[in-house]
Amino acid sequence: MSDSVLFELDGGLAVITINRPEAMNALDIATKVALRDAVIAAAEDGAVRAVLLTGAGEKAFCVGQDLREHLGLLGTSDAPLRTVAEHYNPLVRALAGMNKPTVAAVGGVAAGAGASLAFACDFRIVADTAGFNTSFAGVALTADSGASWTLPRLVGHARATELLMFPRTVKAAEAAQLGLATKVVPSAELATTAREFAQRLAQGPTVALGAIKTALAYGATHTLSELLDKEDELQTLAGASEDHRIAVNAFIAKEQPVYLGR
Numbered sequence: 001m002s003d004s005v006l007f008e009l010d011g012g013l014a015v016i017t018i019n020r021p022e023a024m025n026a027l028d029i030a031t032k033v034a035l036r037d038a039v040i041a042a043a044e045d046g047a048v049r050a051v052l053l054t055g056a057g058e059k060a061f062c063v064g065q066d067l068r069e070h071l072g073l074l075g076t077s078d079a080p081l082r083t084v085a086e087h088y089n090p091l092v093r094a095l096a097g098m099n100k101p102t103v104a105a106v107g108g109v110a111a112g113a114g115a116s117l118a119f120a121c122d123f124r125i126v127a128d129t130a131g132f133n134t135s136f137a138g139v140a141l142t143a144d145s146g147a148s149w150t151l152p153r154l155v156g157h158a159r160a161t162e163l164l165m166f167p168r169t170v171k172a173a174e175a176a177q178l179g180l181a182t183k184v185v186p187s188a189e190l191a192t193t194a195r196e197f198a199q200r201l202a203q204g205p206t207v208a209l210g211a212i213k214t215a216l217a218y219g220a221t222h223t224l225s226e227l228l229d230k231e232d233e234l235q236t237l238a239g240a241s242e243d244h245r246i247a248v249n250a251f252i253a254k255e256q257p258v259y260l261g262r
Contacts, residue, residue, distance in 0.1 A: 005031060025061065043094045054107070055114075061109065064116075103194060106132075133170070206243070208241065
């Protein structure tokens with residue numbers, strides 16, 4: 001894995017860090033490849049029960065595409081035109097589609113594809129000094145990395161249209177009001193708070209949490225009748241899990257359950 005992406009497994013929690021603070025965690029090709037592969041590996045690893053995605057340094061979570069590299073390749077290579085299919089799409093599919101919770105710890109600016117990555121996570125713990133900026137239209141591009149799917153579901157169609165067509169920095173307090181931030185915390189407390197939040201998810205009933213995530217995504221694009229059938233399927237899966245039996249036994253015994261993630 002490239003040094004521009006760090007991977008740590010801590011008690012079922014995979015912590016993935018975009019590690020280019022000198023470039024505000026901009027995504028050059030090497031970083032996109034490493035980040036894509038790290039997220040896919042976390043999604044496929046049974047030992048991983050939750051994922052925390054963050055960026056190194058205090059200035060940025062991720063400012064999206066590395067435009068210096070991008071400019072150098074424009075007109076000389078088809079790499080800029082392939083990056084959505086080769087890097088961003090599989091990355092976002094893995095991040096949003098994995099059957100385990102994902103948390104973004106957003107310190108500093110999250111812009112362009114960086115904002116999209118945060119939107120693709122289930123939760124966003126945001127520093128009070130941070131902000132979101134879609135930025136795509138500002139460089140004459142359309143939304144990618146799932147923003148045109150995730151953003152309307154977070155803030156509504158009309159507000160998403162405004163934020164995409166008239167990019168601006170949405171600061172942390174407004175992000176909380178709009179529904180972009182799950183929780184806003186002082187910058188100095190971001191790393192600790194986000195890890196504790198994600199670790200709670202990693203210690204939870206993984207099968208059930210994954211099923212909740214699947215049901216919500218399915219319900220967004222299917223009828224009620226279809227969703228009811230899906231809920232039946234997912235409840236059968238969760239009900240057969242070892243964690244369900246642990247939870248019921250703990251409830252009867254008036255104890256706190258200790259889940260195994262299976």
